[in-house]
Amino acid sequence: MHRISSAYVGEWPITWSPSVTLVPTRFCFNSCGYCSFRRPPDGLDPLADGLSDPQAQAALRLRPWAAEVLLLSGEVPPGSPQRRAWFSRLLALSRLAWTEGRLPHTNAGPLSIAEMASLGRFNGSMGLMLEGLGPAYDALHRQSPSKRLAVRLGQLEQAGRLGIPFTTGLLLGVGESEADRLAALELLAQLQRRWGHLQEVILQPFRPDADAALLLNATEQADLLGTIAAARSILPPEVHLQLPPNLWPLQELPAALAAGIDDLGGIDSSDVINRAYPQPTPGQLAEVLAQAGYELTPRLCVHQAWRRCLPLAMQRQALRAESRLLASKPSGLRSPWP
Structure with missing residues (x-):
């Protein structure tokens, strides 16, 4: 792996990745009390609710400008007789995205080293949320075997050993203490200093779903702004800090950028996990950011500095995808990405 030096310091624009989301299945053997994405195991084929190849192709062609194909899946337990079919579907969708000229990014829970290496041949990047550490997370994940801290850390280490550009993050506002947040950030900083593969850390506010949906109030925003600033000081400078814009009041977004979000x-047309929180359009984002002096710039799922970590075939695919992406970039605040 080509390591990204923690001495690297650069000034970045505010980036985003035009994305289309494919969901192989919502079946999941974990049972996180806050999850509105999961379909519980019920004895049926876990892929019964999944996408066929024609359905996936149709979704890709509806969003031709989306260079990133997010493969977001529920989890089949290791050792299950259904695991092989589930993983084969992830691999098939990755290949489909590749043949369509896109770069897939898979977030499908913990994977074996062989599974991760196989997907790494087609995925520009991969991801797994750390979520956090401390008693609040232990309580939430009591019925979620793959959310155990040792399992998540093992995955982050494994991705580092394989040299896969990786995204992780914290779920904030579930009852954790400030000390828990800082300890989690220190842990991620240690992993980055060892392996250099963490391209971005998501700082995701937990928001209630459905009828309880509510944007962050001023007190909650101030609390999270402090965590963003702490993350920027704790994490090595090459690590990008990400915030889902639909979970933050749009007009207050510049405050998060000033604190360290870049x-x-x-961004797809909707958020398949936080369905009660509509995505702002790229045009809306660009306008709010421009008023605060920021430029919104599209990117691939793999950030520029991590491209050299990829196999040569993947680097060539990235160049082709980037050429199409930049050709579609609008002038001013116009956007071809509805």
Whole structure:
């Protein structure tokens, strides 16, 4: 792996990744009390609710400008007789994205080293949320075997050993203490100093779903702004800090950027996990940012500084995808990305 030196310091624009989301399945053997994405195991084929190849192709062609294909899946337990079919579907969708000229980014829970290496041949980057450490997370994940801290850390280490550009993050506002947040950030900083593969850390506010949906109030924003600033001081400077823009009041977004956020993540037409929180359009984001003196710039799922970590075939795919992405970049505040 080509390591990204922690001595690297650069000034970045505010980036985002035009994205299209494919969901192989919502079946998941974890049971996180806050999750509105999961379909519980019920004896059926875990892929029964998944996408066929024609459905996936149709979704890709509806968003031709989306260079990132996010493969977001529920989890089949290791050792299950259904695990092989589930993983084969992830691999098939990655290949499909590749043949369509895109770069997939898979977030499908913990993977074996062989599974991760196989997906790494087609994925520009991969991801897994750390979520956090401390008693608040232990309580939330009591019925979620793959959310155990040792399992998550093992995955982050494994991605580092394989040299895969990786995204992780924290779920904030579930009852954790400030000390828990700082300890989690220190842990991620240690991993980055050892392996150099963490391209971005998501600082994701937990928000209630459905009828309880509510944007962050001023007190909650102030609390999270302090965590963003702490993350920027704790994490090595090359690590990008990401905030999902639909979970933060749009007009208050510049305050988060001033605190240290420099990336808004993959943006599809909707958020398949936080469905009660509509995505702002790229045009809306660009206008709010421009008023505060920031430029919104599209990117691939793999950030520029991590491209050289990729196999040569993947680097060539990234160049092709980037050429199409930049050709679609609008002038002014116009956007071809509805």
